[in-house]
Amino acid sequence: MEKKMKNALLTFLTASAGFLLMPFLAEAHHGWTEFDLNHVATYEGTVADFHYTNPHCVVEFDVRDEKGQVQKWQGEFSNPSHLSRKGWTAATLQPGDKIAIAGNPAKNHGPALHVTWIRLPNGQEFQIEGGR
Amino acid sequence: MEFYRRSPAQFDGGIGSSRRLAGGLAFCTLFAVIVLSAPSLAQSSPAAGLEDGIPITDPAVIAKCGSCHARDARGNMQRISWARTTPEGWQNVVKRMVLVNGVSLSAPEARQIVRYLSGSHGLAPEEAKPVMYGAERRIHEETNIPDNNLRTACAQCHAFALPLSWRRSPDDWKQFVDSHAVRHMFPPSAEAVAFLAKAAPLHTPEWEAWSARTSLPNLAGRWLVTASMPGRGKYYGEMQVDRAGDDEFATRVNLTSVTDGSKVLRTGRTAVYGGYAWRGRSNGAGPVSSAPDDLSSEAREVVWIAPDHLRAEGRWFWGQYQELGFNVQLQRASSDPTVMIVDRPSLKAGSRGNRVRVIGYNFPAGVTPPDLDFGPGVMVRGIVSSTSVEIVADVDIAVDAPLGKRGLALRGSLLPGAVAIYDRVDYVKLTPESAVAAFADAKHPKGYLQFEAIGYQRGADGRLHTADDVDLGPVDVTWSFQVFHAHEGSSADYVGRISASGFFTPAVENPNLNYDCWAIATATSDKDQNGAPLVGKAYVVVTVPTYIFNGRRYVRELDRWVDDGPA
Numbered sequence: 001m002e003k004k005m006k007n008a009l010l011t012f013l014t015a016s017a018g019f020l021l022m023p024f025l026a027e028a029h030h031g032w033t034e035f036d037l038n039h040v041a042t043y044e045g046t047v048a049d050f051h052y053t054n055p056h057c058v059v060e061f062d063v064r065d066e067k068g069q070v071q072k073w074q075g076e077f078s079n080p081s082h083l084s085r086k087g088w089t090a091a092t093l094q095p096g097d098k099i100a101i102a103g104n105p106a107k108n109h110g111p112a113l114h115v116t117w118i119r120l121p122n123g124q125e126f127q128i129e130g131g132r
Numbered sequence: 133m134e135f136y137r138r139s140p141a142q143f144d145g146g147i148g149s150s151r152r153l154a155g156g157l158a159f160c161t162l163f164a165v166i167v168l169s170a171p172s173l174a175q176s177s178p179a180a181g182l183e184d185g186i187p188i189t190d191p192a193v194i195a196k197c198g199s200c201h202a203r204d205a206r207g208n209m210q211r212i213s214w215a216r217t218t219p220e221g222w223q224n225v226v227k228r229m230v231l232v233n234g235v236s237l238s239a240p241e242a243r244q245i246v247r248y249l250s251g252s253h254g255l256a257p258e259e260a261k262p263v264m265y266g267a268e269r270r271i272h273e274e275t276n277i278p279d280n281n282l283r284t285a286c287a288q289c290h291a292f293a294l295p296l297s298w299r300r301s302p303d304d305w306k307q308f309v310d311s312h313a314v315r316h317m318f319p320p321s322a323e324a325v326a327f328l329a330k331a332a333p334l335h336t337p338e339w340e341a342w343s344a345r346t347s348l349p350n351l352a353g354r355w356l357v358t359a360s361m362p363g364r365g366k367y368y369g370e371m372q373v374d375r376a377g378d379d380e381f382a383t384r385v386n387l388t389s390v391t392d393g394s395k396v397l398r399t400g401r402t403a404v405y406g407g408y409a410w411r412g413r414s415n416g417a418g419p420v421s422s423a424p425d426d427l428s429s430e431a432r433e434v435v436w437i438a439p440d441h442l443r444a445e446g447r448w449f450w451g452q453y454q455e456l457g458f459n460v461q462l463q464r465a466s467s468d469p470t471v472m473i474v475d476r477p478s479l480k481a482g483s484r485g486n487r488v489r490v491i492g493y494n495f496p497a498g499v500t501p502p503d504l505d506f507g508p509g510v511m512v513r514g515i516v517s518s519t520s521v522e523i524v525a526d527v528d529i530a531v532d533a534p535l536g537k538r539g540l541a542l543r544g545s546l547l548p549g550a551v552a553i554y555d556r557v558d559y560v561k562l563t564p565e566s567a568v569a570a571f572a573d574a575k576h577p578k579g580y581l582q583f584e585a586i587g588y589q590r591g592a593d594g595r596l597h598t599a600d601d602v603d604l605g606p607v608d609v610t611w612s613f614q615v616f617h618a619h620e621g622s623s624a625d626y627v628g629r630i631s632a633s634g635f636f637t638p639a640v641e642n643p644n645l646n647y648d649c650w651a652i653a654t655a656t657s658d659k660d661q662n663g664a665p666l667v668g669k670a671y672v673v674v675t676v677p678t679y680i681f682n683g684r685r686y687v688r689e690l691d692r693w694v695d696d697g698p699a
Contacts, residue, residue, distance in 0.1 A: 034617065052597070053566035053671045054273065056648075074616075081277055090597035095660075110617045 035104040035114035042102040043113075045073060052090035054079050059093055059115070061101065075101055075115040077128060086126055097121045103128075183301040183334060185213030190248040192241055200233070211307075212253070214334055216299040218260060219250040219405040220267055247379065247405060254406035255299065256342035257439050266293035267434045268447040269454035271564040278327060285309060285324040289316070295328060299336065302329040342439070346407040348379050349441040354465040356493055357385055358473050359448075359458040362563065362584040363425070363633050365391040365606070368473050368491050371462065379404050383414060390475050390491065396427050398448075402435075410435035414448065424580050425456050425635065435460065452577040453570065453678075469494045471540055471547040477605025478552040478587070479510070482531040487516065488551075490523040496543060499523055505541040506551065509533025529553060535589065536602050552602050557587040557658040559596050560607060560668030562651060569628065569674045571638045576677030583634035585609040585653035585668050609634075609653035609668070616648040624649065627674050638674055647674045 045061035057077040062070045077083060083092075093099070098121050103113030119125045187207030188194060194203060201209040208214075217225075223246050229235040230242075237245070254260075265272040274292045277283050286295045300308060305328045313320040351373045359367040369387035376382040380403050387396040402412025412435075416428020432454070435446030442464050449457030463470070475489040490504065497520075501512035504523065509530040516524040523542075533553050540550035563584045570579030587607040591600025611634050613624045627647045628638040636651060648671070655666040 049667075049669070050597075051565070051669060051671060055566070055673060056671070058671065080273065080275065081283065084275065085279075091595045094596055106617060108617060110619075112617050 032104065032114045034107055035112075036107050037104050037114070039105060040102050040116060041105045041113065042100065042117075043073065044098070044100050047093045047095055047097040047099055048072065049095060050090070050093035052080050052083070052088075052092075057083055057088075059099075059101070059118075061099060063111075071111055073111040073113065075103060075113045075118075077115050092120070183214065183303070185209075185301075186216070186253055186334075188213060188252070190245070190252070192244045193248060196235060196237060196241060196245065197229075211304065212249070214301040214304040216253045216255060216334065216339065218255055218263075218267060218297050219246060219409050219411055221297055222246045222249040222253070247403070250405035250409065251346060251407070252343075254409070255297070256336070256338035257408045257436065258338045258342075259299070259336065260297070260409065261436060263293040263297045264434070264436050264446070266291050266297060269434070269449050269457075270447060271455075271567050273565070279323070281321045281323040282327055284318050285313070285321040286328075288318075296332055299332050299334050299339070300328070301334040304334070305329045305332075342407075349404060349407060349437060350375075351381050351404065351437070351441070355444075355462045356465050356470060356472055357387065357460060357462050359387060359460045361427070361458050363582045363635060364427075365389060366473055366475070367396065367458070369396075370465065370493075376401060381412075383412065385414070390473060390489075398428075398431070400431075400433060402433055404437070408437040408439065410437055410444065410446065424451060424578075425582065429456070431457060435462070451580060453568075453579040455567075455580055456582060465493060467494065469496055469543050469545045471542050471545045471550070474540060474547070474550045476551065477603075478554055479527070479529050481509075481529050481533050481535065481553055481555045484528045485513070486527050486529065488525050488527055490525065490540065490542070491521065492523075492542070492545070493521060495520050495523060499542075501525070503543055507534075507538040509553065510538075536591070552589070552604050554589040554602060554604050556589060557604060557607060557655070557666060558590045558601075559588050560585050560609065560653055560655055560658070560666045561588055562586070562653055562668045562670035564670060566671040567673075569636055569638050569672060570677045571674065572640060573677055578638050578640075579677070580638070581636040581651070581672065583611070583630070583636065583651050583653070583670055585634065585655070587655075587658060587666075607658055607666075608656045610656060612652045612654070613672075614650045614652060616650070636672070644676060646676075648672075649674055 043061075043063050045063040048060040048062050050060070051058040057080055059075045059077070061073050061075065063073050064070055080088075080090075100119040101113065101115060102117040103115040106112040115128050117125065117127055185206070185208035188203065188209045189207060193209070193212070197209060197212060201212050203209045226235075226237070226242050226245055230237060272291075272293075274287065277287050277292050282292075286292055302325070306325045309325045309328070310320050352375050353373060355371040355373060357367075357369050357371050359369075361367070367387040367389055369385060371383055371385040374382045380401060383398075383400045383402060385398050387398075388394070389396075397417035398414045399417065400412050400414025402410050404410055410433060412433035413430065414433055415430050416426070418428045420426050420428045420430070429450045431448040431450045433446065433448045435444050437444040444462040445460065447457055447459055449455075451457070470493040471490060472492045475491065476486065479486050479488075495518065496503075497518075499515055499518045501515060504512045504515075504525055506512070506527065510533060511528045511530070513526045513528055516526060518524070535553050535555060537549040537552045539546050539548045563586060564581070567581050568579065569581045570576070572578040585607055587604040588596075589602045589604060590596055591598060591602060593600055611630045611632060613628065613630045613636065615622075615624050615627055618624070626639055627649060628636055630636045630651060634651070634653065651670040651672050653668045658666045660666055
């Protein structure tokens with residue numbers, strides 16, 4: 001009987017406890033260990049897409065190499081909360097925008113950067129300290 | 133009738149049924165109990181002399197809480213009288229009092245206390261609405277966190293909606309934040325206190341107005357329901373609500389899929405707190421299969437009833453992480469014609485002969501083309517068929533029809549935003565745009581994700597991803613999944629697989645690692661200005677299950693276990 005009642009109370013108490021669980025969002029969740037933080041590479045490219053999302057904002061951009069071939073790159077920032085304090089929104093980077101971008105290259109030499117600096121088409125420049 | 137009492141030995145880690153029960157409970161508690169720092173022992177409230185409290189009159193609260201929370205001559209009880217919150221907030225306070233402070237309660241007593249406090253010390257509907265995404269367990273990007281101080285104090289371990297679902301006096305906020313800082317080891321934040329005292333005060337015009345007229349709504353009767361489930365599309369139907377107790381109702385809902393006509397029957401029971409907060413459970417009529425997204429799954433129902441008691445909206449959800457479910461809207465059935473839903477969310481400018489189904493209730497007989505008014509530029513060429521619940525019509529869209537959302541009117545009934553007129557799909561956006569999926573282990577089921585690819589047209593400003601962009605509804609896509617920085621074309625099967633309908637299932641094995649991934653939707657017919665298929669992406673972190681150990685949860689950002697108190 002006691003056990004039954006315990007279950008009854010727990011059932012009641014847990015009935016809507018899920019409210020208090022954090023919404024299942026990805027927040028900042030890892031360091032930047034996959035990037036070589038001792039080196040910085042700079043590129044000029046064209047924005048293909050911009051993802052203003054948690055846990056990281058990501059700009060996809062196209063870079064034309066010396067042979068004229070387009071390489072698809074990915075630049076990773078911190079989260080929207082940090083960028084919003086610099087005045088950024090989801091519309092700050094538009095497909096087709098010409099940008100200059102600098103960051104720590106991926107250790108695996110893949111086409112990815114941990115962004116540390118960016119210049120927008122209007123000439124505005126942003127230092128992105130620590131990805132922020 | 134003592135039900136649940138914890139001895140000091142149990143708090144020190146004694147193994148017993150209480151602990152097992154508490155261990156199970158702890159999973160559901162997670163961040164919640166961290167934040168809801170009702171005092172271990174009630175401390176004197178400095179607010180008492182500064183701001184009027186809200187007196188307590190319920191005998192159960194006085195009897196069960198009064199030994200620690202002293203009651204003054206005006207009926208104010210320490211701490212309790214200077215706080216207001218949602219049913220979930222009070223429920224977790226009661227839980228904490230049981231688990232941590234050894235309060236002895238029977239289930240009916242606990243229920244009565246939560247019911248009373250949710251009404252007398254609850255939120256006004258207008259206060260609850262902005263934070264409903266918390267109770268509804270929606271994935272929600274919180275963009276309202278003012279600065280890092282607030283993030284550290286209020287949103288590092290849990291949603292910002294959690295503190296914003298409380299209202300307290302300034303001194304009670306200070307006491308709360310200070311004790312929270314000590315317990316969870318972050319610097320006391322005067323900024324957080326100042327912000328919360330201003331953003332979430334105890335006394336508000338909304339609360340004064342609502343508390344003066346709160347009454348139990350009589351929900352009994354027929355309600356019209358429109359619903360959507362990501363990946364499955366839209367549903368429509370009716371719900372019969374019958375009174376089943378003082379503040380409880382029995383529900384029976386029949387839904388029909390707009391997409392394929394399949395039926396869903398669910399029955400449930402719900403309580404209504406504070407005059408508007410619907411909290412219920414329902415089950416499908418049929419047996420539940422092993423498919424995680426089975427529509428007969430037992431669901432929790434969290435619904436916000438509008439102050440006029442004529443409309444309601446919310447979410448019915450299930451899953452290990454409450455990641456699956458219906459978004460629902462209800463309106464009372466009346467004798468008037470009611471347009472509920474249009475099967476096509478968008479129509480292209482310049483297109484002709486679009487067959488459109490208009491679904492509703494009490495449609496009049498003899499509907500003619502002029503009866504259906506889609507606004508300028510949309511011509512109803514003919515009525516194909518017409519019944520009391522469905523009209524099928526052929527419509528042409530003028531090349532120069534104004535772009536954007538528009539309503540549909542039918543003899544006095546208006547469905548706002550019924551369809552969107554567009555000239556081009558400019559981009560594909562996935563919902564959710566970012567989310568976490570979880571591997572399973574021996575004790576934890578998987579956390580799934582259902583994605584949906586929505587087409588958008590730029591708005592009047594000509595820029596993408598701004599507030600005036602127009603949602604055109606789901607677009608046809610093919611799905612793929614890619615691990616960040618992986619070589620092009622390499623398989624992501626070791627992380628998980630995404631189905632043809634955008635349902636992501638993590639790999640069974642738990643590699644004890646995080647993977648940052650893209651869920652990718654490639655449009656089958658919509659192309660960009662260069663002729664390439666439109667592509668939408670969602671950022672997915674596939675990670676370990678949410679571990680709970682002895683009531684503590686590991687918070688990665690803090691690199692430590694957060695102590696919820698003994699479990």
